[in-house]
Amino acid sequence: SQKIEQNSEALNIQEGKTATLTCNYTNYSPAYLQWYRQDPGRGPVFLLLIRENEKEKRKERLKVTFDTTLKQSLFHITASQPADSATYLCALDKAGTALIFGKGTTLSVSS
Amino acid sequence: GAVVSQHPSRVICKSGTSVKIECRSLDFQATTMFWYRQFPKQSLMLMATSNEGSKATYEQGVEKDKFLINHASLTLSTLTVTSAHPEDSSFYICSARSGQGGIVSGNTIYFGEGSWLTVV
Numbered sequence: 001s002q003k004i005e006q007n008s009e010a011l012n013i014q015e016g017k018t019a020t021l022t023c024n025y026t027n028y029s030p031a032y033l034q035w036y037r038q039d040p041g042r043g044p045v046f047l048l049l050i051r052e053n054e055k056e057k058r059k060e061r062l063k064v065t066f067d068t069t070l071k072q073s074l075f076h077i078t079a080s081q082p083a084d085s086a087t088y089l090c091a092l093d094k095a096g097t098a099l100i101f102g103k104g105t106t107l108s109v110s111s
Numbered sequence: 112g113a114v115v116s117q118h119p120s121r122v123i124c125k126s127g128t129s130v131k132i133e134c135r136s137l138d139f140q141a142t143t144m145f146w147y148r149q150f151p152k153q154s155l156m157l158m159a160t161s162n163e164g165s166k167a168t169y170e171q172g173v174e175k176d177k178f179l180i181n182h183a184s185l186t187l188s189t190l191t192v193t194s195a196h197p198e199d200s201s202f203y204i205c206s207a208r209s210g211q212g213g214i215v216s217g218n219t220i221y222f223g224e225g226s227w228l229t230v231v
Contacts, residue, residue: 009152034220043117043204043222044155089155098145099206099220103154 003027004102006090012108013080021075021105023090030092033066033073034099038087048075049093080109114138115207117223124230129193132226134205140185141207146178149202149225161188195230202227 007022023033031052036044050057050066050073057064063076077084087106091099114137124130134144142163147155159169159180167180177199179191188207192199204225 036222041202041225041227043115043206043225046219046221049219093220098157098160099155100157101147101155103152 004090004092004100006088006102006105008105009103010106010108012110015081015109015111017080019077019080019084019107019109021088021090021107023073023075023102025071025092028071028092028100029068032093033064034091034093035062035064035073035075036089036091036101038089038104040087044089047088077107080107082109082111085109115141115205115221115223117205117226119226120224121227122229124195124228126196126230127194129191130195130228131189131191132203132205132228134188134190134207134223136186136207136221139207141188142185144182144188144205144207145220146180146188146190147204147206149204155204158190192228195228197230200228200230 003026005024013019032049034049035047037047038044048059048064050064052068061078065074085108087104089101089104091101093099116135116137118133122130144161146158149155157170158173159167161167161180161182163182163185169175177193182188202225206220206222208220
């Protein structure tokens with residue numbers, strides 16, 4: 001069955017450092033991979049989408065990589081701020097079907 | 112930008128009663144909407160895919176007679192939890208894809224703010 005793993009449930013870093021979150025998947029060939037932010041008690045908010053033929057995508061302080069050989073995506077937040085503290089979800093998007101989510105990694109950025 | 116609205120945001124109901132949650136796409140037409148549930152510290156689990164004008168497609172293990180989904184228009188889908196029990200207490204989230212002419216892969220998916228259901 002399809003499986004998505006995000007490397008850790010929690011990640012604690014200091015303000016100004018780069019946060020790196022990992023998403024691995026098995027038994028799946030997604031056309032797209034998406035990253036979302038979810039704050040406690042709220043719905044997910046879309047951050048970035050990367051296509052299977054793209055290696056890297058950037059948006060302001062965010063960077064996503066997608067390695068279909070390793071079946072892995074890395075999500076980076078540079079110059080992290082306390083306001084970046086949230087749960088980050090990766091989601092696989094096969095082709096017009098629903099997204100399949102990982103459990104998420106809760107990032108805490110301390111000042 | 113596109114917005115998906117859910118109502119109510121919080122609801123408390125008595126065991127054995129039914130509760131309806133609405134999901135509306137406010138400025139785009141959504142031929143397909145998706146319903147998820149999320150338990151604390153868990154992932155979003157897809158419950159069903161709701162297609163406008165046709166029956167919903169339920170994921171394995173989701174009781175279609177308990178979780179009634181209606182998608183009567185291109186901007187509204189409803190989830191009714193029938194004969195609710197305390198174990199149905201959860202965070203229910205809907206989402207919809209924007210895009211022209213039905214589902215287009217890679218189009219942004221917008222999520223509602225979620226609905227907290229507590230069954231007492």
